[in-house]
Amino acid sequence: MKQTVQLSRIQEKMKPGIITRDGFLGTDRRNLIDMLVEDDETVKRMDLTHATVAQRMIDLRDAGLRGLGNFINVEPHFEVRVDSVRGKLPCPFGDPGIFQKTNTTVRNLKSGKEVTYTDLHIHMIGSHGFYEGRGSPFRLEPETLVSVLEIKKATE
Amino acid sequence: MTVAIQLLIGIGAICGVSTVLAIITVIADATIANYGDVKIRINDDKEVVVSGGRPLLGSLMEQKIFIPSACGGRGSCGLCKVKVTSDAGDYLPTELPWISEEEKKQNIRLSCQLKIKKDIAIQIPEELFNVKEYITEVASLRDLTYDIKEATLKLIEPGEIKLRAGQYIQFQVPEYELSKESIYRAYSVASQPSVTDRVELEIRLVPNGICTTYVFNHLKEGERITINGPYGEFFLRESEREIVFIAGGSGMAPIKAILYDMREKGIKRKATYFFGARAVKDLFLVEEMRELESSLEGFTFIPALSEPSESDRWEGETGLITEVLDRHIGTGDDTEAYLCGSPGMIDASVKVLTEKGIPEELIYYDKFA
Numbered sequence: 170m171k172q173t174v175q176l177s178r179i180q181e182k183m184k185p186g187i188i189t190r191d192g193f194l195g196t197d198r199r200n201l202i203d204m205l206v207e208d209d210e211t212v213k214r215m216d217l218t219h220a221t222v223a224q225r226m227i228d229l230r231d232a233g234l235r236g237l238g239n240f241i242n243v244e245p246h247f248e249v250r251v252d253s254v255r256g257k258l259p260c261p262f263g264d265p266g267i268f269q270k271t272n273t274t275v276r277n278l279k280s281g282k283e284v285t286y287t288d289l290h291i292h293m294i295g296s297h298g299f300y301e302g303r304g305s306p307f308r309l310e311p312e313t314l315v316s317v318l319e320i321k322k323a324t325e
Numbered sequence: 326m327t328v329a330i331q332l333l334i335g336i337g338a339i340c341g342v343s344t345v346l347a348i349i350t351v352i353a354d355a356t357i358a359n360y361g362d363v364k365i366r367i368n369d370d371k372e373v374v375v376s377g378g379r380p381l382l383g384s385l386m387e388q389k390i391f392i393p394s395a396c397g398g399r400g401s402c403g404l405c406k407v408k409v410t411s412d413a414g415d416y417l418p419t420e421l422p423w424i425s426e427e428e429k430k431q432n433i434r435l436s437c438q439l440k441i442k443k444d445i446a447i448q449i450p451e452e453l454f455n456v457k458e459y460i461t462e463v464a465s466l467r468d469l470t471y472d473i474k475e476a477t478l479k480l481i482e483p484g485e486i487k488l489r490a491g492q493y494i495q496f497q498v499p500e501y502e503l504s505k506e507s508i509y510r511a512y513s514v515a516s517q518p519s520v521t522d523r524v525e526l527e528i529r530l531v532p533n534g535i536c537t538t539y540v541f542n543h544l545k546e547g548e549r550i551t552i553n554g555p556y557g558e559f560f561l562r563e564s565e566r567e568i569v570f571i572a573g574g575s576g577m578a579p580i581k582a583i584l585y586d587m588r589e590k591g592i593k594r595k596a597t598y599f600f601g602a603r604a605v606k607d608l609f610l611v612e613e614m615r616e617l618e619s620s621l622e623g624f625t626f627i628p629a630l631s632e633p634s635e636s637d638r639w640e641g642e643t644g645l646i647t648e649v650l651d652r653h654i655g656t657g658d659d660t661e662a663y664l665c666g667s668p669g670m671i672d673a674s675v676k677v678l679t680e681k682g683i684p685e686e687l688i689y690y691d692k693f694a
Contacts (some may be wrong), residue, residue: 189401190508237645238573238667239603239631252667254531257403259422267403267422274532281571283377285532304652306503306533 172200182261183302193261195304208300211311216322222311223295225320226286230273240276248276258289262297277317284309284317340669353585366446368615374488375441381407382436391456391553392441392449393495394509398437407436411446424683458553459483463546464523469609473575477523478550485521486554488514490586491579491663491691494524494554498536501543510536513665513691514555515578517585524552545594559691562661566687569598569654569662571646571657571674575611576665579691582619583663584624593622599647599652600628601670607635627653647673664690 176238180201185192192232197204212219233249235241240250257267268289276283286309293299294309301308314320360377364385367373375384382398382405385391394405403423409432420435429587458490469475480486488494495509516525531537544550561568561583570580580598587596602608607630614626631647633639642649647670654660660683664671671690678688 186399188399190399190504190506211394234669235645235674236603236631237601237647239601239607241603242632251669252529252531253669254534258401271668272532320479 170202170206172202176201177199179262188259188261189311193305194302197302197304204302205298208311209298215315217315217320219294219298221322222314222320223291225318226273226291226294229275230291230316246278248278252276260289260292262293264292264296265275268292276319277319280317282317284314329510360442363441365441368448368451377442378438378440378692381439381441384441384537385436389458391453391458392436393511393556394437397618398440400435405436406433408432408443408448409434411444413445415440449603455487455552456556457483458551459486461550461552463544463548463550466544466546469527470607471545473609476526476528476540478526478552479523486524488555488624489522490518490582491559492555492557494552495555496526496536497551498539503538504535508535514577515581517582517589519589527575528579532554550604559665559689561663563641564661565594567660569648569660569678570596570598571650571662571664573601573646573670579665580663581610584621588617588621595623597625597627599646599650600626602628602630603632604630604634605639646670647677650674650677658684659681661687662689664688
């Protein structure tokens with residue numbers, strides 16, 4: 170698929186040193202459109218939508234907020250901690266508002282695996298289907314997210 | 326040739342020329358433009374001369390004037406705001422996400438983004454003139470819990486620091502595998518002001534955090550580290566009111582500094598410290614706090630666990646820190662509170678405290694936000 174001028178502008182903003190020191194692209198040299206398309210196909214193959222993925226991330230974050238900065242048990246077999254560090258980030262897609270550097274860490278006690286995501290991740294996935302480029306230290310692999318957070322179709 | 330095609334060619338030509346001009350402007354600005362020396366007038370009484378065309382934050386830093394910044398000047402923390410009292414040009418798109426309408430009216434600018442191309446006048450808090458850069462050496466590293474480390478930095482040059490209990494410093498992380506350039510992160514000082522030749526920090530591991538990963542995986546005893554500071558308005562107010570302290574995790578640091586400072590200064594106000602953790606493995610410095618209970622008159626330490634495990638054999642307070650707080654403190658407006666921790670913990674605690682009748686203006690907090 171062809172990259173639009175608008176997406177090229179957004180991709181520029183995702184490079185290191187523009188919004189964050191290391192940027193959002195990692196070692197990925199592809200056009201942004203190709204990153205979006207590949208992750209979109211991955212999510213569709215799992216019969217899910219980005220909105221469903223983002224909603225699960227929100228639900229677990231909100232459940233974890235009750236821990237007031239400490240890990241807390243969340244049914245059926247998760248431990249969740251929501252913590253913050255100083256600073257805020259704007260969305261590279263140019264959406265209004267800035268996002269608190271809130272880290273949600275979800276441990277799946279059944280599988281022994283964990284993921285950490287920020288409020289900006291939730292926004293970028295829910296609104297843009299963007300999981301960050303390959304090699305980015307903050308990339309969230311869609312399959313990993315779906316597996317650790319045990320994301321199922323909204324109708325299930 | 327149709328009119329439509331001629332129109333498209335015309336638009337294309339205009340776009341092309343605009344793009345070329347924009348590129349030339351950027352290149353010229355970066356390479357050819359010479360703004361010469363420019364003056365920065367500070368608080369109407371101090372003037373420094375710097376090279377023009379560079380960001381205000383870095384130019385001030387070269388003059389040993391440090392504005393708080395948690396991202397090292399990348400425009401991603403929004404902390405380095407400065408009031409400009411002269412014309413400094415239009416706001417840049419990179420500043421706007423951080424500037425409110427009210428701040429625009431006051432001409433507050435993001436100093437890491439604002440390039441000074443002509444003389445400029447600014448106003449900064451006087452206490453920032455007390456901020457200095459320090460070369461330090463890591464004197465010791467100690468695990469307080471599985472995810473909180475204590476780092477003690479011995480000051481080398483200058484050899485002494487003057488700060489108020491509760492303030493923070495900025496720690497410069499050198500280049501390493503996760504960061505191509507050095508960056509700064511803010512940490513509260515856990516040692517009391519009478520300790521002038523070193524600073525003690527309590528640092529909690531943040532998943533993928535550039536600074537905390539460095540501290541946990543790379544920092545070594547004997548290593549030289551640059552810090553600057555002190556900063557912050559989180560310190561004990563002078564009054565006779567009863568005090569409530571609330572903290573969780575590395576929020577312990579500034580409270581510890583304040584408590585040790587109180588003991589040294591003979592401040593005997595009634596003070597209760599609520600410290601929230603999940604389980605025994607998340608508690609630390611409990612012995613030190615128990616010792617303070619016997620040496621600091623009027624002081625009580627109440628650690629509370631939200632989800633102690635059976636093996637913890639915990640007989641102390643249980644529940645979220647807000648629940649424990651609700652059970653212990655009475656109503657009244659003759660109390661002031663000092664909170665340090667995550668925004669969630671602080672927001673929930675402020676709600677409980679105000680419901681108990683403590684006025685919001687007597688609740689002071691250092692939110693990790």
